[in-house]
Amino acid sequence: MKDNVASTVVLMLLLFLNIRLLNGESPPGKPTIFKCRSPEKETFTCWWRPGTDGGLPTNYTLTYHKEGETITHECPDYKTSGPNSCYFSKKHTSIWTIYIMTVNATNKMGSNISDPRYVDVTYIVEPDPPENLTLEVKQPEDRKPYLWIKWFPPTLVDVRSGWLTLQYEIRLKPEKAAEWETHFAGQQTQFKILSLYPGQKYLVQVHCKPDHGFWSNWSQESSIQIPSDSPLSGTSHHRLKSYSPRKISGHGRPQPAVFTKAKLIMAQE
Numbered sequence: 001m002k003d004n005v006a007s008t009v010v011l012m013l014l015l016f017l018n019i020r021l022l023n024g025e026s027p028p029g030k031p032t033i034f035k036c037r038s039p040e041k042e043t044f045t046c047w048w049r050p051g052t053d054g055g056l057p058t059n060y061t062l063t064y065h066k067e068g069e070t071i072t073h074e075c076p077d078y079k080t081s082g083p084n085s086c087y088f089s090k091k092h093t094s095i096w097t098i099y100i101m102t103v104n105a106t107n108k109m110g111s112n113i114s115d116p117r118y119v120d121v122t123y124i125v126e127p128d129p130p131e132n133l134t135l136e137v138k139q140p141e142d143r144k145p146y147l148w149i150k151w152f153p154p155t156l157v158d159v160r161s162g163w164l165t166l167q168y169e170i171r172l173k174p175e176k177a178a179e180w181e182t183h184f185a186g187q188q189t190q191f192k193i194l195s196l197y198p199g200q201k202y203l204v205q206v207h208c209k210p211d212h213g214f215w216s217n218w219s220q221e222s223s224i225q226i227p228s229d230s231p232l233s234g235t236s237h238h239r240l241k242s243y244s245p246r247k248i249s250g251h252g253r254p255q256p257a258v259f260t261k262a263k264l265i266m267a268q269e
């Protein structure tokens with residue numbers, strides 16, 4: 001009888017352990033710090049991917065120290081950049097400094113720690129895309145129309161003081177074309193395109209890159225209709241005097257450009 005009770009207890013214990021194992025309760029898997037990005041070389045964020053959570057509520061802490069220093073700090077802000085991230089405000093961002101950081105995952109069964117990530121803010125700059133891309137078709141007298149593309153640097157980036165220098169690249173294509181045509185614009189914030197297919201609607205985008213960092217995403221597409229070669233050909237009575245395209249901003253819905261017949265030159269003139 002005693003033996004029976006004992007074996008029942010052992011059996012139950014085994015069952016319990018088994019269930020725990022079946023439930024997959026274990027220490028957390030190893031987290032990975034997979035990306036650090038600064039939009040303007042003044043603040044930055046690092047993101048981590050949790051490993052397995054061991055089937056239990058898991059806490060993550062990011063700690064760092066600066067190279068050459070012994071004091072370890074905890075992440076100053078887990079909220080601003082969303083889940084599984086750490087945001088370093090201006091106050092917590094120093095350049096010419098290497099940050100060495102790790103993420104520690106802890107649940108009630110134990111803990112696990114990521115590989116260290118070495119971060120130098122200068123080399124992780126990835127700006128937002130340029131803003132307010134505007135397109136205009138210019139029609140000089142007796143010459144082919146050209147496309148004038150203008151944009152602004154991303155608002156966050158301080159280009160005025162030279163804290164960051166940006167270079168730009170634009171790309172464009174007729175709406176139905178498969179391939180983009182890319183042009184490097186250097187530090188200019190405008191670009192002229194001379195060879196265009198008349199009568200086509202063009203899509204245009206721009207992106208930017210700092211000296212040491214990464215290309216931004218492409219801006220939103222803007223579009224514009226290029227006028228046909230001679231929209232009123234066949235009538236010597238009418239001549240198109242001025243072309244005034246509707247300006248299109250990157251934020252607005254693309255609209256076709258419009259012709260304005262500023263003046264009709266009559267036959268008797």
Ligand SMILES: *[C@@H]1O[C@H](CO)[C@@H](O)[C@H](O)[C@H]1NC(C)=O
Nearest residue numbers: 027028029030051111112113
């Ligand atoms: C940490 O996680 C890895 C895989 O994610 C695992 O192989 C390793 O055993 C874990 N370490 C600890 C201490 O639990």
Ligand SMILES: *[C@@H]1O[C@H](CO)[C@@H](O)[C@H](O)[C@H]1NC(C)=O
Nearest residue numbers: 061104105106110111112113
């Ligand atoms: C991770 O955090 C736990 C709980 O705070 C702690 O006991 C453990 O020592 C930490 N691991 C490392 C490698 O810092």
Ligand SMILES: *[C@@H]1O[C@H](CO)[C@@H](O)[C@H](O)[C@H]1NC(C)=O
Nearest residue numbers: 057058059060106107108109
């Ligand atoms: C996670 O953090 C919360 C709040 O600090 C604490 O109450 C809880 O015990 C922690 N859980 C683990 C598994 O460390």
Ligand SMILES: *[C@@H]1O[C@H](CO)[C@@H](O)[C@H](O)[C@H]1NC(C)=O
Nearest residue numbers: 131132152153154155249251
């Ligand atoms: C872009 O356009 C918006 C709306 O017109 C304006 O508020 C913003 O200041 C412009 N941005 C730049 C960099 O000029």
Ligand SMILES: *[C@@H]1O[C@H](CO)[C@@H](O)[C@H](O)[C@H]1NC(C)=O
Nearest residue numbers: 037126127128129216217218
């Ligand atoms: C760039 O675009 C991708 C895809 O839309 C997006 O997931 C990512 O967050 C963007 N990057 C930045 C820095 O905004």
